[in-house]
Amino acid sequence: MKIFVAVLSISLLGVVGVVNSQSFYRFSGGRDAIVSMGTGTSTYFGDLKDPGEYMDAKPSLNIGLQHFLTPRISARTEITWFQLRGDDSDANEEGRVVRNLSFRSDNFELNIVGIINALPNGTKFYQRPQFNPYGFVGIGLLYFNPKAQVPSTDWNGTELQKAGEYIALQPLQTEGVDYSRIGIVIPFGAGIKYKANPFINISLEGGYRLTFTDYLDDVSTTYQLHNSVEDPLVQAMADRRHELSLPPLGLELNHIRGNSSNNDGYFLFNLKLEYYLPPNVLSFKKKRRNQRPFKNIQRRRR
Structure with missing residues (x-):
């Protein structure tokens, strides 16, 4: 670069x-x-x-x-x-x-x-x-900087401090990738x-x-294993199915998140x-x- x-x-x-x-x-x-x-x-x-x-x-x-x-x-x-x-x-x-x-x-x-x-x-x-x-x-x-709105709670139902705010997704490494x-x-x-x-x-x-x-939208490959993500904020931003009362998709390795x-x-x-x-x-x-x-x-x- x-x-x-x-x-x-x-x-x-x-x-x-x-x-x-x-x-x-x-x-x-x-x-x-x-x-x-x-x-x-x-x-x-x-x-x-x-x-x-x-x-x-x-x-x-x-x-x-x-x-x-x-x-x-x-x-x-x-x-x-x-x-x-x-x-x-x-x-x-x-x-x-x-x-x-x-x-x-x-x-x-x-x-x-x-x-x-x-x-x-x-x-x-x-x-x-x-x-x-x-x-x-x-x-x-x-130069691009994808952002998303923080959900009201994490996967455990705990209220997130930045709920409602738009935050940058790249620093969170939602797919475990540190892209530029x-x-x-x-x-x-x-x-x-x-x-x-x-x-x-x-x-x-x-x-x-x-x-x-393939990261203009922060979506490209697969979900990280749900239990391997320690930060509740990253976990909530990487897989948002809990907002629809659905189970997580990152329970198995290489579950498709995007089309790379x-x-x-x-x-x-x-x-x-x-x-x-x-x-x-x-x-x-x-x-x-x-x-x-x-x-x-x-x-x-x-």
């Missing part, structure tokens, strides 16, 4: 370097950088979601910076906050209902993607197409831009995230507002040119 963070940092520096070094003025008329803000929905796919269910969406917010490298190709870095939720009580399958697990999570994603536009921009930035579909793919870093809350994602998707005026685009974008973890054959994932759908930044905002060329006359004046005085 440290190696990936280093690679991501170098990639970010590379994007900044490209922004400062590329000459796109002959295509864009000096405005080759775009700042964007957006809002939309996030949809979770995992063990606490019915197959084929796509409408259980939660809120998301994002801000990004995009730079055109050619009339059709651009690079973008973006940070997104979004929520994910899943609940067995809403399931269509009886087996999931009696499992009685749930989670909610506030997440952050930082990504870098390459974007290919279907149509090239014109000679000047304001001569771009009125509508322009595009596709994107890249790499990102995800930071992971790699592969974002890919498509969108369409509409030129609202010479300086502003409005875009609709949808993108799926491939992840390399498929990693979790999520889908982001956003409405974005894009603004073309003034020329040289992200370049040092103009500053360097402005410094030269001052140096010449000093030399003449000497």
Whole structure:
């Protein structure tokens, strides 16, 4: 993971370097950088979601910076906050209902993607197409933190001190696994831009995230043996069937709790507002040119 963070940092520096070094003025008329803000929905796919269910969406917010490298190709870095939720009580399958697990999570994603536009921009930035579909793919870093509400009592009927509170599940190791809350994602998707005026685009974008973890929802493999869990809180959070007056499932080894054959994932759908930044905002060329006359004046005085 440290190696990936280093690679991501170098990639970010590379994007900044490209922004400062590329000459796109002959295509864009000096405005080759775009700042964007957006809002939309996030949809979770995992063990606490019915197959084929796509409408259980939660809120998301994002801000990004995009730079055109050619009339059709651009690079973008973006940070997104979004929520994910899943609940067995809403399931269509009886087996999931009696499992009685749930989670909610506030997440952050930082990504870098390459974007290919279907149509090239014109000679000047304001001569771009009125509508322009595009596709994107890249790499990102995800922070997730699944939480669940503490039940009123433990398996012995003793009232729990944090009853009703939402607490992080990863520190509890409900399946005996110390997984990381930071992971790699592969974002890919498509969108369409509409030129609202010479300086502003409005875009609709949808993108799926491939992840390399099955613990976005804290559910993946099997129950721990019920009697081997000493902490009553962990025992109550790992197997919540006592809330339905049902016996525990962790009485035998390797009793299935989740499906580890498929990693979790999520889908982001956003409405974005894009603004073309003034020329040289992200370049040092103009500053360097402005410094030269001052140096010449000093030399003449000497």
